[in-house]
Amino acid sequence: xxxxxxxxxxxxxxxxxxxxxxxxxxxxxxxxxxxxxxxxxxxxxxxxxxxxxxxxxxxxxxxxxxxxxxxxxxxxxxxxxxxxxxxxxxxxxxxxxxxxxxxxxxxxxxxxxxxxxxxxxxxxxxxxxxxxxxxxxxxxxxxxxxxxxxxxxxxxxxxxxxxxxxxxxxxxxxxxxxxxxxxxxxxxxxxxxxxxxxxxxxxxxxxxxxxxxxxxxxxxxxxxxxxxxxxxxxxxxxxxxxxx
Ligand code: ADP
Ligand code: MG
Numbered sequence: 001x002x003x004x005x006x007x008x009x010x011x012x013x014x015x016x017x018x019x020x021x022x023x024x025x026x027x028x029x030x031x032x033x034x035x036x037x038x039x040x041x042x043x044x045x046x047x048x049x050x051x052x053x054x055x056x057x058x059x060x061x062x063x064x065x066x067x068x069x070x071x072x073x074x075x076x077x078x079x080x081x082x083x084x085x086x087x088x089x090x091x092x093x094x095x096x097x098x099x100x101x102x103x104x105x106x107x108x109x110x111x112x113x114x115x116x117x118x119x120x121x122x123x124x125x126x127x128x129x130x131x132x133x134x135x136x137x138x139x140x141x142x143x144x145x146x147x148x149x150x151x152x153x154x155x156x157x158x159x160x161x162x163x164x165x166x167x168x169x170x171x172x173x174x175x176x177x178x179x180x181x182x183x184x185x186x187x188x189x190x191x192x193x194x195x196x197x198x199x200x201x202x203x204x205x206x207x208x209x210x211x212x213x214x215x216x217x218x219x220x221x222x223x224x225x226x227x228x229x230x231x232x233x234x235x236x237x238x239x240x241x242x243x244x
Contacts, residue, residue: 011065153176182209183209187212
């Protein structure tokens, strides 16, 4: 048996606007993501990727359908339940969203302190270990402005993963990076996710990083048009009949 899904989405529809301006953006979305799985979502601009990510992250209320995070239904959830769920998710955005008046270490440390009641020394040690894991042990006391785009994004990864969340949502994390830094950033995410058993849902336009995915799903005009897992399963059942 597989472990419980981190995310289980059933028949999600989503709309923006009201009355005559109401427009459907997501159509009958179904998607499961399992612990430790790296799922890449591709698709043209405007196809609904960020909208879906914000629903999964509890940043927007579910309008129609069911969305469960570790078995907890987000549809109809209260604001305080949503806040609780947001705490259990790591976020990485295109713009790193670091606080410019805090050093690399303080940015990561703050994420520890917001989530846990720990002594400052413990939060500092934890933040430093995480910055080491992303290769920034020599930059812990730097301010974001004095670091490259790739380094800033690595701080954002350290911050997203420092509390060992079951799920990380990354919205075009390499969009502002050159080819090599983009590659480095996703490889670090991949390694840490595998070490920690974290599931990652990563939205990208960047075809050069598709190989880090366990699965690729494609959004088109608000529909999940293709899920590479279905291809794998039908192929497996047609040959050995057994999953590895
Ligand atoms: P993607 O991330 O794939 O580019 P989005 O989810 O951002 O797609 O947007 C999907 C569609 O919804 C687009 O047509 C966009 O213009 C529209 N949209 C996104 N956010 C809002 C909003 N807050 N209000 C109204 N329309 C929106
Ligand atoms: Mg988007």
